Structures are given as C-alpha cells and as structure tokens.
Amino acid sequence: MTMPTEGWDWGGIRGIILDAVGTLIEPTPPVAQVYTDAAFRQGLVVETSEVKRRFHQYFRVDEVDEQLGPLATDEATEYRRWRRIVSNVLPDLPEPDRAFAELWDHFGRSTAWRAFDDVGPAINAIREAGLDFVIASNFDGRLRAVVAALPALAGCEDRLVISSEVGFRKPHPAFYGVACERMGIPPDRVLCVGDDPENDVRGPERAGLLGLLIDREGKGPADGVMLPSLTELIRNLSGSEVGRRS
Template identity: 55%
Template sequence: MNNQLKWERIQGIVLDAVGTLIEPTPSVAVAYTQAAARQGVRLDVEEVRGRFKAAFRSDLVEGEAGFLSTDEQVERRRWREIVALVLPEVPDPVRAFDELWDHFGRPESWRAFPDAAPAVEAIREAGMKVCIGSNFDSRLHKVVAGLPELADAVEVIVVSSEVGYRKPHAAFFEAVCGRLGLPADRVLSVGDDLENDIQGAHRAGLAALFLSRDGDSGGLPSVAELTAVAALRAAEV
C-alpha cells in the first residue's frame, strides 16, 4: 500500500464528521450519565465513558446485506443496543434510548471545532471540492444545517445509513467519489479514525490524511488541525 500523499492529484476532500468537524456538547459520557440520572440512577462519568467506548467498538448489529451494511432502521437498532449496554441499570431502557436518540439529533447538542469552518473555506478557495462523509444517519443533515459554521459551507453530505454501508466498507467511499464526481485517486479522506477514515480509504483507492489533534500520528501522513490541510496542499503543489 502506497501511503505517499500526492497533492498534485487531489481535486476533492471528504471530511469525517464526529471527531473531525464536530463534537458532542456535553460529551457522550455526560449525556448518558444525565439520562441515567433522570431515572434515579447515579453513575460515574468515567465509568460510563469506558462502557461507551467498549460498546461502540464491539457492536455487531448489521443489515441484511452483511458486514458493515446499514440503513436507518439498522442504525436505530444499533444505538438501542449500545444504550442498553452502557446503561444496564436504568429501569426504563426504552425511555433512555428515546431521550438520547433525540438529544444527539439536535444541533444544540453539537459544536463545530474552531478549525472546521476556516478549513472548509480554505479547501474551497484552493479549488477543491469538499463533502462530509460520516458513519451516522439522517439526523446528521439537521445537525449540520443547525450549525452556522457548516450550514452554508458544505453542500454535500454522505451518510452511511443512506449509502447502505458504513465506513470502512469500500462501497461507502465509492458513494463519496460518486457524489464528488471524481475518481478515487483524486479524492483525499481526512478524519480522526485510523481504520474508518485512513485504512478503509486507502483500500478503496483514496488518499488519506490522519487528523491527530494530540499529535500522535503513528508515522502516518497527518495534521494536528484541519486548517493545515489546505496549507499543506499550497506548500506542496
């Protein structure tokens, strides 16, 4: 696998959403802890954080098309299972799921990273197409539309539940390239998840750039902030 980033070929960029452009506020762990508290269950935030990480990485819910396949109903089942695993103590798990599903579908439950809007603007000014590509569901459209930093900046949003497959499946990246109207080798994937955004993109023929806000890139082509993406291109082309 050739991980060398050839900027002169890049004409479009797909940016991951959660952890790259946006983050939940309050954090996922706090939101889950608050949902439990509303049912009289007091939990430690750090314990909930650990449970969520384990549940999120190990879920096995998939659609009828097999591994990594999804749709809107699959995503609801997947998140219902995650909530049950993270909050087994709550007396009414259906209520907890409904509250959290609604919570994370509201724009006010999210914030754009400070570098998100400047990065998107710089990418567009550099003459490259840009889209958001996320393992999410249809709620993401409302979330992005409600964040002024992104609402008018990114017109194309590719969501796994609408594609039918979640990252890192090649079909997801094929859909991204189709929406951008570019071949895979002309598209750069930028995100904070090594498997979903980097390795999956490489396997599908895209270039990839790891967003490592803590500076730990593992030797991969990386940036510590999104505004460095367009700056790197300007410096290397």
C-alpha cells in the same frame, strides 16, 4: 509524526472527503456526561468516567461486529445499533425505553454539537484551493439537521454522504465509491480526512483513495500520516500546488 507534505502528491488531489464526528463536530457536553445525566434522571447514579469507559468499549465492539458482517445499513439498522449501545452502557436503567428516546433525540439536535474552531477556515481553504468536497459519515440521518444549523458548516447540507442513506457503512469500499461519484472525481484523486484510522485512512486506502488521520487528542498511531488538527491541512492546501496538476 509524519507530515503529509513529505512525498505526497498534493497536486493530484481534486476532492476531499471529510469525516463528521471527531473531525468537524463534537458533542457538547461530552457523550459520557449526557448518558450520566439521563441515568441520573431515573435515579441511577453512575460515575461519568465509568460511562465513558463503557461507551468506548461498546461503541467499538459494535463496530467490530458490523465489520464481520456485510457493513450494510439503513436508518432502522442504525436505530437498533444505538439501542444496543445504550443498553450496554446503561444496563440497569428502570426505564430503558425512555432513556434511549431522550438520548436519540438529544444527539439529533444541533444544540448538542459544536464545530471545532478550525472547521470554518478549513472549508474556506478547501473552496479557495478549488477543490470539491463532501462530508461523509457513519452517523445517521440526524446529521442533516445538525449540519444545517451549525454556522461553520453553512452551505454544506447538500454535500452530505451518510452511510444509512448510501446503504453501506465505512469502511466498506462501496461507501467511498459513492462519495467519489458524488463529486465526479476518480478515487485516486480524492483525499479522505478523518479521526478514525480504520474508517478514514485504511478503509479509503484499500478503496484506492488517499487517507489522512486527524489526531485531535494526540493518541493515534505514530507510524501513519497524521495531523493534529485541520489547521495543518489548511497550511498544506494554501501553501502548495494542490489541485493544479492537470
């Protein structure tokens, strides 16, 4: 595993873009369990492991489809996208409309999410290092209510950059451009931190930013710059000359 302190110009970094899902927050209970329960309420018994497999398959397939297109989005597009994913993961539901409405509402509630334990300390470390930051996500407008209610993300509501509001999804370069503009910092002084190699590392790098992979489940590629959690990011922020270069 490559550590980012090796050869990285931390002193040049002025701002940080944090991904949301998988980086700052995660669904609790897990997505597959919530889908399994929604199916069961309609008398449909599905193995949670099978639901999990399908979710990963179709979530990824849908992203790939989007990447073939213009990556343009809005709230209605995201709604349709999730509708496709749910109907692919649970194709045999007696009442698909009802299940989709339940799942849509569920993941819009803050009680369906938790912040990882290292998030509060990481945001404090970013603030103490004198860096600006935004939370930038392909999640839709529902993220606003979730962030507003989670204690670890208190005060971050006005730092949200959401693709359905911007008009482009990650990894479209325009998305990262908007996030940089929000902070008023040029892309080459901005570090993108997240759990998706394409959306949070390669996409940002193509747009002229730095990218850092947070690999919480230890399954990412071993050839890139990655950290197992935000705790190591905190160490790099507090033990270095971050943001001190003029």
